[in-house]
Amino acid sequence: MHGGEAAGIAFQLGPIPITHAIVVTWGIMVTLACFSWVVTSRLRRDPGSLQTAVEGVVGAIEESISSVLPGHVERVFPFIATIWIFIVLANLIGLMPGIDAPTGDLSVAAALAVLVFLSVHYFGMSIEGFIPYLRHYVAPSPVLLPFHIIGEISRTLTLAVRLFGNMMSLEMAALLVLLVAGFLVPVPLLLLHIVEALIQAYIFGMLALVYLAGAIQTQALRSPSDKG
Numbered sequence: 001m002h003g004g005e006a007a008g009i010a011f012q013l014g015p016i017p018i019t020h021a022i023v024v025t026w027g028i029m030v031t032l033a034c035f036s037w038v039v040t041s042r043l044r045r046d047p048g049s050l051q052t053a054v055e056g057v058v059g060a061i062e063e064s065i066s067s068v069l070p071g072h073v074e075r076v077f078p079f080i081a082t083i084w085i086f087i088v089l090a091n092l093i094g095l096m097p098g099i100d101a102p103t104g105d106l107s108v109a110a111a112l113a114v115l116v117f118l119s120v121h122y123f124g125m126s127i128e129g130f131i132p133y134l135r136h137y138v139a140p141s142p143v144l145l146p147f148h149i150i151g152e153i154s155r156t157l158t159l160a161v162r163l164f165g166n167m168m169s170l171e172m173a174a175l176l177v178l179l180v181a182g183f184l185v186p187v188p189l190l191l192l193h194i195v196e197a198l199i200q201a202y203i204f205g206m207l208a209l210v211y212l213a214g215a216i217q218t219q220a221l222r223s224p225s226d227k228g
Contacts, residue, residue, distance in 0.1 A: 019105065021100065021105035021108050022108075028093065029086070032085065032089070064206070069216065080205060083116070087201035091200055092197050094167075101171060110160040110164075112163065116208045124216060162203075163200060166196070167197075170193060170197075
């Protein structure tokens with residue numbers, strides 16, 4: 001909840017300025033990589049509490065993907081699950097004193113949106129085929145090509161601005177409440193931040209999933225075994 005420092009420079013890497021948001025982002029990625037290694041290296045048939053919790057999260061994400069892309073859960077799961085988990089942690093880390101949520105930085109939100117943009121085309125081409133995928137941009141008429149391109153660009157911008165705007169406004173609102181009311185209402189404020197952070201992560205992930213389904217088009221409605 002320190003929006004004023006979100007765009008600050010942490011240090012210089014030669015001529016390249018490294019912001020606090022980048023440092024926190026890489027910290028989250030390293031933490032997730034280490035956590036994944038620890039969990040997967042200790043899998044047991046009789047799971048403990050940690051493994052049970054992780055399996056519950058995995059199951060919930062698989063169920064959400066299956067409701068939108070029933071035939072391609074295994075293929076898109078790594079990407080969608082990573083996006084969801086990363087954004088949840090990135091949103092919630094703003095609760096820690098002295099750390100800003102990196103998703104409240106436009107550069108990080110834009111990078112996530114561009115990642116979704118590229119993944120949509122990657123999965124679309126790899127599942128539908130290069131030519132069939134590109135053909136839908138000129139269907140039913142080549143006149144619609146510019147509108148398809150504008151739509152792709154605008155939804156990517158919207159995805160980035162929505163996440164950035166909501167997280168930045170959430171932190172600013174929390175800061176204003178603390179300035180006005182002091183620390184008399186910390187618990188409701190924390191609960192609001194947690195709920196909003198989870199909602200924004202869910203919305204971003206679901207939109208990414210819907211965009212993937214749109215790229216895969218009708219093949220998303222049937223399993224690969226039905227394509228014979």
